[in-house]
Amino acid sequence: MNERPRITIIGAGLAGTLLATLLAQRGWKVEVFERRGDPRVFGYAGGRSINLALTERGLHALRQADADLGVMRQAVMMRGRMVHPLDGEPELQRYGRDDSEVIWSINRGELNIVLIEAAEAAGAALHFDRRLESVDFDAGTFLVKGEGHEESRRFDTLVGADGAGSTLRAQMMRRLDLGERTEWLDHGYKELEIPPGPGGSFRIEPNALHIWPRGHYMCIALPNDERTFTVTLFMPHEGPHPSFATVADGETALALFREQFADAVPLIPLLEEDYERNPVGTLGTLYLDRWHIGDRAVLLGDAAHAMVPFHGQGMNCAFEDCVALADRLEAEDGLEAAFAAFEAERMPNAAAIQHMALENYIEMRDRVDxxxxxxxxxxxxxxxxxxxxxxxxxxxxxxxxxxxxxxxxxxxxxxxxxxxxxxxxxxxxxxxxxxxxxxxxxxxxxxxxxx
Ligand code: FAD
Structure with missing residues (x-):
C-alpha cells in the first residue's frame, strides 16, 4: 500500500489546530506553519475579538477531537440576549427553552492554546514564527519566513487555514481563478472593556449576551471567565452621526455613550482611552467559486468563506469544515476526490450561514426591541x-x-x-x-x- 501523503496546514489559528488534531489522531502525518510566535511562550497576539460565542456545531467538532473538556473549563454560559433599551430596564430574551439550549462565551486565546496542545499531543508538528510567503505548485515547494529565517520546503498537499486574508488563497489565485469577491460591510467595529467589579465580581449579569440596539448601530458585550466583558461597538464607517467618521475621538465617544448607552458608561472606566487606542475593524463576506486546486491545495474556515460576525458562527462553521474535511479524507479515494467532495458538501452551507449572518445584523441592531x-x-x-x-x-x-x-x-x-x-x-x-x-x-x- 502507498504511504499516505503528508498534510501541510497553513495557519495554527482555530481551524488549523483543530484540523491538525483530527487528522493526526487518525494517523495522518501533519505539519502546521503559523506566522505568529507560540502563544504559550509569547502570550496570545490575536488582535481581534477577544471572546467568541461557541455553539453546538463547534462544540460537537471539539468533542470529535476530545478537546471539548479543556475548552469548556473556561466557558461562560449565555442563556439569551439581555436587551438594553434606550429607556427602561434591560430584559432577558432567552435563546432557547431552558438551560439545555444555551451558547457559550469563550476566550479566543485560551481556546487557541487548548487546540495547539491537542494538536501536538496527537502528533502534529507545529512550527511557529513561520509565515507562508509563496508556493511553487509545479516544483511542490513553498517558502516560509520568520525572524531571521527563510526556508523552502517540500509539500504533498496544502490546506489553507490562514484566515480571511489567506496567503495560500492568493497563491492559488495565481494558478487558477477561484472567482474571489469580497463584499465589504459599510459598518465596522471597535472593542472596549468592562473590567471586573469590586471584589473581582462581574459588573452586570454574566450569563447573557448584552445588546444595546439603536437602529443603524449597536453595542454588544460578552462575558469572559476572568469576570470582564468585551464590549463591541458596531457602527457605519462613514455617514451621518453617529459613524466612526463623526465619532473620531474619545471625548465624542463618551458623549455618544452618555446619550445612547447611558447604563454602560459607569461600567467602562477607560472608555475614552480604549476608544482612541483600539483600531476600527472592517467586516466583509468572502465568496469563492472554488476552494481547491486538484489534489494540491484546499481552503477552509475564514480563508474559504469569511463572514460578518452577527450570527456568531464563523468559528463554529470553520470547526464543522474541519470535521467534514477529515471525514472526507478518510472516506474518499485520494486527495482530489476528498477535496471535491468536501467543497460540494460545505460550499452551499457556508453560503447559507453567510446570508443568515448578514440578516442577523439587522435583527440585532434594529428589531430585537x-x-x-x-x-x-x-x-x-x-x-x-x-x-x-x-x-x-x-x-x-x-x-x-x-x-x-x-x-x-x-x-x-x-x-x-x-x-x-x-x-x-x-x-x-x-x-x-x-x-x-x-x-x-x-x-x-x-x-x-x-x-
Ligand atoms: P483565523 O482564526 O483567522 O486563523 C488564521 C491563522 O492563520 C492565524 O493564526 C494567523 O496568524 C495565521 N496566518 C495568517 N496568514 C498566515 C501566513 N501567511 N502564514 C502562516 N500563518 C498565517 N465566530 C464565532 O463562531 N463566534 C463568534 O462569536 C464570533 N465573533 C466574532 C467577532 C468578530 C468581531 C470577528 C471579526 C469574528 C468573529 N467570529 C466569530 C469569526 C471567527 O473569528 C472566525 O470565523 C474564525 O477565527 C475563523 O478561524 P480560522 O482558523 O479560519 O481563521
Whole structure:
C-alpha cells in the first residue's frame, strides 16, 4: 500500500489546530506553519475579538477531537440576549427553552492554546514564527519566513487555514481563478472593556449576551471567565452621526455613550482611552467559486468563506469544515476526490450561514426591541411546543442543532412567512387563529429527520 501523503496546514489559528488534531489522531502525518510566535511562550497576539460565542456545531467538532473538556473549563454560559433599551430596564430574551439550549462565551486565546496542545499531543508538528510567503505548485515547494529565517520546503498537499486574508488563497489565485469577491460591510467595529467589579465580581449579569440596539448601530458585550466583558461597538464607517467618521475621538465617544448607552458608561472606566487606542475593524463576506486546486491545495474556515460576525458562527462553521474535511479524507479515494467532495458538501452551507449572518445584523441592531418581533419570538416557542420536530425556531436550528445551514435557512424562510401571516395586525397572541396557523405549519413544513 502507498504511504499516505503528508498534510501541510497553513495557519495554527482555530481551524488549523483543530484540523491538525483530527487528522493526526487518525494517523495522518501533519505539519502546521503559523506566522505568529507560540502563544504559550509569547502570550496570545490575536488582535481581534477577544471572546467568541461557541455553539453546538463547534462544540460537537471539539468533542470529535476530545478537546471539548479543556475548552469548556473556561466557558461562560449565555442563556439569551439581555436587551438594553434606550429607556427602561434591560430584559432577558432567552435563546432557547431552558438551560439545555444555551451558547457559550469563550476566550479566543485560551481556546487557541487548548487546540495547539491537542494538536501536538496527537502528533502534529507545529512550527511557529513561520509565515507562508509563496508556493511553487509545479516544483511542490513553498517558502516560509520568520525572524531571521527563510526556508523552502517540500509539500504533498496544502490546506489553507490562514484566515480571511489567506496567503495560500492568493497563491492559488495565481494558478487558477477561484472567482474571489469580497463584499465589504459599510459598518465596522471597535472593542472596549468592562473590567471586573469590586471584589473581582462581574459588573452586570454574566450569563447573557448584552445588546444595546439603536437602529443603524449597536453595542454588544460578552462575558469572559476572568469576570470582564468585551464590549463591541458596531457602527457605519462613514455617514451621518453617529459613524466612526463623526465619532473620531474619545471625548465624542463618551458623549455618544452618555446619550445612547447611558447604563454602560459607569461600567467602562477607560472608555475614552480604549476608544482612541483600539483600531476600527472592517467586516466583509468572502465568496469563492472554488476552494481547491486538484489534489494540491484546499481552503477552509475564514480563508474559504469569511463572514460578518452577527450570527456568531464563523468559528463554529470553520470547526464543522474541519470535521467534514477529515471525514472526507478518510472516506474518499485520494486527495482530489476528498477535496471535491468536501467543497460540494460545505460550499452551499457556508453560503447559507453567510446570508443568515448578514440578516442577523439587522435583527440585532434594529428589531430585537420592537413589538412585532417580540410577538413573533413568543409565537415561535409556542409553535415549537405544538409541533415538536416540525417547527423549530430559526435560532435553535442554527445554534443548538447540526442540521445543514442550507436546510436551516430554507426552513427559516418558510417559518418567517408563517409567523408574519399569523401575527399580522395582532397586538397580542390571545387573538391568534390557532386552527389556521396549525394548518399553515402542517401544509408547509415536513418534520425534520431524526438527528
Ligand atoms: P483565523 O482564526 O483567522 O486563523 C488564521 C491563522 O492563520 C492565524 O493564526 C494567523 O496568524 C495565521 N496566518 C495568517 N496568514 C498566515 C501566513 N501567511 N502564514 C502562516 N500563518 C498565517 N465566530 C464565532 O463562531 N463566534 C463568534 O462569536 C464570533 N465573533 C466574532 C467577532 C468578530 C468581531 C470577528 C471579526 C469574528 C468573529 N467570529 C466569530 C469569526 C471567527 O473569528 C472566525 O470565523 C474564525 O477565527 C475563523 O478561524 P480560522 O482558523 O479560519 O481563521
Amino acid at each position: 420592537d413589538g412585532d418581533y417580540r410577538l413573533q419570538r413568543v409565537l415561535e416557542l409556542l409553535l415549537q411546543e405544538r409541533h415538536p420536530g416540525r417547527f423549530v425556531p430559526h435560532y435553535a436550528m442554527v445554534s443548538f442543532m447540526r442540521i445543514p445551514y442550507a436546510v436551516a435557512l430554507a426552513r427559516s424562510e418558510v417559518q418567517r412567512g408563517i409567523l408574519v401571516r399569523a401575527t399580522e395586525g395582532l397586538d397580542s397572541l390571545d387573538e391568534v387563529d390557532w386552527a389556521r396557523v396549525d394548518a399553515d405549519v402542517l401544509a408547509r413544513l415536513e418534520p425534520l429527520p431524526a438527528p
